[in-house]
Amino acid sequence: MAEIRTGDTRERILDAGERLFMAHGYEGTSMRQITSEAGVNLAAVNYHFGSKEALMQEAFRRRLDWLNEERMRVLDLMEAEADGKPLKPSQIVDGFFGTLLRMAGDEKRGGVTFLRLLGRTLTEPSEFIRAFLAHEYKEVMDRYKEALFRALPDVPKAEIVWRFHFMLGATSYAIAGTDALRLVTDWQIEDEDSTDRLDRLVPRLMSFLLGGLRAPLPQFSDTTAASN
Amino acid sequence: MAEIRTGDTRERILDAGERLFMAHGYEGTSMRQITSEAGVNLAAVNYHFGSKEALMQEAFRRRLDWLNEERMRVLDLMEAEADGKPLKPSQIVDGFFGTLLRMAGDEKRGGVTFLRLLGRTLTEPSEFIRAFLAHEYKEVMDRYKEALFRALPDVPKAEIVWRFHFMLGATSYAIAGTDALRLVTDWQIEDEDSTDRLDRLVPRLMSFLLGGLRAPLPQFSDTTAASN
């Protein structure tokens, strides 16, 4: 005893929760759905995690910890190679968003299921989720933000922050909507099967993000200019 | 009798529902919260709308009907002036996304509250919401999609559809996140008060969207090319 007994009940619950939260949202998923799908007793969630909220947080933590460490690792590597010189915007965008998207192909890291969950949850109204994600994301966000400031010294910082914002939104949608938004818009991408789709999504999204990031600066109608 | 008695109870419920659905999501908002905030009896929602789902749909319809009619009107006008020639991409983007964003300044049309609700709901997991929005959006989507095809004849249609997709995501986030994503990312836009923020958001987002829309086409690693 006293050893960390990593029974598979925990993992089964996390897997079921991840998939159901992705499909129906946090409020729309009940503990009975989760435990039923996981094939475990109802009380198991509270025993292993303490509460439904704690389960949601743990479901994110086991994926985000790896993702953000990987993002840090990639950034460290690129900056070491750059030897003090600013990175290229394309490198930074790929380090942040490319690393995320490549998770989708790694079933061991949650695959597309987690990515869709993340995409949807970034607009999730629940207070505790937003607060949790803010804490989890703060460190890596600041690092990449700084890298972008150095890479684009002529672009006002406020503008860069906004465009990072926009890039997050486009990426979130691209992920969450791989089959959700198609329902909303009733679009159909012809000539592509589902295996192709993800491989092609990455370069498509990267082109779009970089185009937006490097777009000409906006002209405001009034006279006040944004500071740098 | 027999006249359409447009009492203010209906409107009070719609206003309260719009705000609460925006703040806490559909599943996270109860009928008791809504009726309490509206200052009406609990049974009033089922009397006036029939069900909670029907209330949600009506809350969207009263805003989306105007928005999509306005989008159609603007597109008709531009195409009439173009006299058969293709529109400029910037015109099309402004007609679709600019019209949406300008709603935020019109309190009579729901203002920022509705825009945030819409932004969040586009990723809402609930099936009936997505199905409803798909129906409401289909017509205007197809029109703008066609306009973009004509404006960008050299860009593969599949690419345009994806980029429309990305633009929707960026816009949705920009709206929903005007104070929600700031919590997630812990970013602070200095040097701007809240009245400025919205006025400047429009040109900022437009620059980004157009930069992404007109970005160089992605290079796929395999040989198969997307059709036109």
Next chain:
DNA sequence: CTTTAATTCATACGTTCGTTTTAATCATAG
């Protein structure tokens, strides 16, 4: 006025929610 339909109200229904409790089962150490 009276009549009639529309609306509001208080209240209750049956269900489902997240959580807790208590007992049963399992695994391991001595």
Next chain:
DNA sequence: CTATGATTAAAACGAACGTATGAATTAAAG
């Protein structure tokens, strides 16, 4: 073996949910 702690299981808890009912109230018509 017995003893001990970890895990699973069945059952119940009170609270909150969306909805339905029937009476009270309001407003307009004749």
